[in-house]
Each structure stands twice: as structure tokens, then as C-alpha cells.
Amino acid sequence: TRTVPRPSHTRVFTVANQKGGVGKTTSAVNLAAALGQSGLRVLVIDMDPQGNASTALGVPHSTGTSGVYDVLLDGVPMQDVVTVSPSVPQVSCLPATIDLAGAEIELVPLVAREARLRKALHAYLDSLPAAERVDYVFIDCPPSLGLLTVNAFVAADEVLIPIQCEYYALEGLSQLLTNIEMIREHLNPGLRVSNILLTMYDARTKLSAQVADEVREHFPQQVLATSIPRSVRISEAPSHGETVITYDPASSGALCYLEAAAELADTGEERNSA
Ligand code: ADP
Ligand code: MG
Numbered sequence: 001t002r003t004v005p006r007p008s009h010t011r012v013f014t015v016a017n018q019k020g021g022v023g024k025t026t027s028a029v030n031l032a033a034a035l036g037q038s039g040l041r042v043l044v045i046d047m048d049p050q051g052n053a054s055t056a057l058g059v060p061h062s063t064g065t066s067g068v069y070d071v072l073l074d075g076v077p078m079q080d081v082v083t084v085s086p087s088v089p090q091v092s093c094l095p096a097t098i099d100l101a102g103a104e105i106e107l108v109p110l111v112a113r114e115a116r117l118r119k120a121l122h123a124y125l126d127s128l129p130a131a132e133r134v135d136y137v138f139i140d141c142p143p144s145l146g147l148l149t150v151n152a153f154v155a156a157d158e159v160l161i162p163i164q165c166e167y168y169a170l171e172g173l174s175q176l177l178t179n180i181e182m183i184r185e186h187l188n189p190g191l192r193v194s195n196i197l198l199t200m201y202d203a204r205t206k207l208s209a210q211v212a213d214e215v216r217e218h219f220p221q222q223v224l225a226t227s228i229p230r231s232v233r234i235s236e237a238p239s240h241g242e243t244v245i246t247y248d249p250a251s252s253g254a255l256c257y258l259e260a261a262a263e264l265a266d267t268g269e270e271r272n273s274a
Pocket of ligand 2: 024025026048052141142
């Protein structure tokens with residue numbers, strides 16, 4: 001396994017794509033687990049009311065559990081609700097409960113409604129002693145461009161877009177990029193799409209290769225060299241409250257997420273200075 005360097009500062013990623021089922025959650029938790037397994041400290045913020053990232057990290061999120069809703073709406077400090085993942089102790093998670101679904105509407109009349117996550121995250125990161133500094137934050141978004149996703153964009157420095165290697169892969173992407181541009185203009189000038197990850201790649205089909213080529217052509221700087229293969233082990237892992245990194249460490253899915261995570265870490269510093 002490769003040694004993964006610690007970044008010089010906490011890197012905050014939003015994992016976004018308004019399409020559902022493209023591998024946002026799977027990529028957020030597996031990249032987090034891969035970096036955690038390599039000894040880095042990682043925080044996953046689950047912004048999807050479905051709570052799939054919380055499930056995959058084995059973190060309780062049933063109704064009544066405190067989570068991101070309480071942070072956004074009631075001003076509860078993050079340190080009170082962040083929970084360590086039992087499967088990867090270097091990874092902690094701010095869980096999402098189903099009541100987060102109401103937050104899209106409940107946030108509307110609030111002051112600084114777009115910046116509530118950013119404020120809470122900064123307060124949390126600043127409260128940690130140097131020895132506990134978080135290296136990576138991954139914010140897992142719901143499949144929409146509503147206020148929860150806007151909060152994620154405002155809280156982040158970088159966007160990672162997972163793209164499924166299927167027909168219509170690029171559909172909707174221009175809308176996503178337009179929204180990110182609007183966020184840059186009005187709310188978070190430093191935000192940039194730093195990485196694109198090809199997911200559910202099927203080496204047996206021509207279509208996967210064609211889609212991958214097309215995406216690389218459009219975004220030569222951003223697409224990671226490592227693609228994530230379609231793998232049953234990846235899809236089985238969440239039902240065991242685990243990521244594939246611990247569920248089946250020798251599987252192709254685990255190895256590819258480890259490789260993609262190492263690549264993400266390698267490319268970060270030079271891209272940040274660009
Ligand atoms: P999103 O968060 O974008 O909605 P998910 O990460 O939940 O997407 O993935 C959608 C479904 O596809 C889930 O059932 C997940 O387990 C499965 N899945 C994701 N990545 C892979 C993969 N590489 N191989 C096989 N199944 C995958
Ligand atoms: Mg998801």
C-alpha cells in the first residue's frame with residue numbers, strides 16, 4: 001500500500017451530482033475510509049436525509065439521533081454530534097436523520113441560510129487540538145441542488161463530481177457546473193471543481209470506455225486516472241455497516257478506492273497552488 005501524505009491544510013470536499021445513483025455516497029465513504037485506513041483523520045458530513053453515508057459508516061441515524069439537522073437548525077455544536085465510525089476509527093461522521101428532509105424548507109427564512117454549515121464546520125475544526133486536526137472532510141450531498149447542497153458548496157473548497165459510466169452520463173452536468181459558477185460568484189469565490197471520479201466502470205462494455213473517453217476529453221485536468229469498477233462487493237458493504245475498504249480489502253473495488261484516494265492526495269497540493 002502507498003503512504004498517503006497529510007495535506008498542509010484541512011481539505012474540504014463536497015461530493016455532488018444532482019443525479020441520484022451515480023456513486024456520490026459510495027465514493028464519499030470509501031474515499032474517506034481509504035484515507036482513514038492510511039492513517040489520516042477524516043470527517044464525513046451526511047447531508048442526505050436518506051442517511052446512506054451514515055449507514056455505510058455504521059453510525060446510528062434513526063429518528064431521535066442528533067445529527068446535521070440539529071447543527072443547521074438549532075445551532076448545536078458539531079463536536080456534540082460527530083460520531084466515530086466503528087469500522088474505521090480514523091473516520092468520524094456527522095449523521096443525517098430523516099428529519100433533515102424538512103430542513104430544505106425550514107432553512108429558507110433563517111439568517112445566513114446558505115452559510116450555516118460553513119460556520120458550524122469552521123467552529124468545529126478550530127476547536128480541535130493540533131494533534132486531532134482533521135485532514136479531509138467529505139460532504140455527501142442529496143441528489144438535488146437545494147439549500148442543503150448549497151450549504152455544502154459554501155462550506156467546501158473543492159467539489160468532487162462522481163460520474164457514472166453509463167449513457168447520459170454528461171446529462172445535467174452543465175446545470176451542475178452553472179450552479180457551482182453561481183455559488184462562486186455570490187457565495188464562495190474559492191470553490192472549484194478539483195476532481196471527477198468515474199464510477200461503475202464496466203471493462204466488458206464499449207459504452208463504459210466511450211463514456212470515460214468523452215468525460216476525459218471534456219475535463220482533462222480533473223478526471224482521476226483511476227476509475228471505480230462496477231463491483232458487487234462495493235454494493236454489499238453498506239448492508240454490513242461497512243465500506244468495501246474493511247468489508248473486502250482485497251477486492252478490486254477496495255483497491256481502486258485506495259488508489260483513487262492516494263491520487264486525490266497526490267494531486268491536491270499542486271492543484272491547490274495552481
Ligand atoms: P448516490 O449517492 O449518487 O445516489 P450511491 O453511492 O448510493 O449513489 O450508489 C447507488 C447504488 O449503486 C447503490 O446501491 C450502491 O451500492 C451502488 N454502487 C455504487 N457504486 C458501485 C460500484 N462501483 N459497483 C456496484 N455498485 C455500486
Ligand atoms: Mg447518496
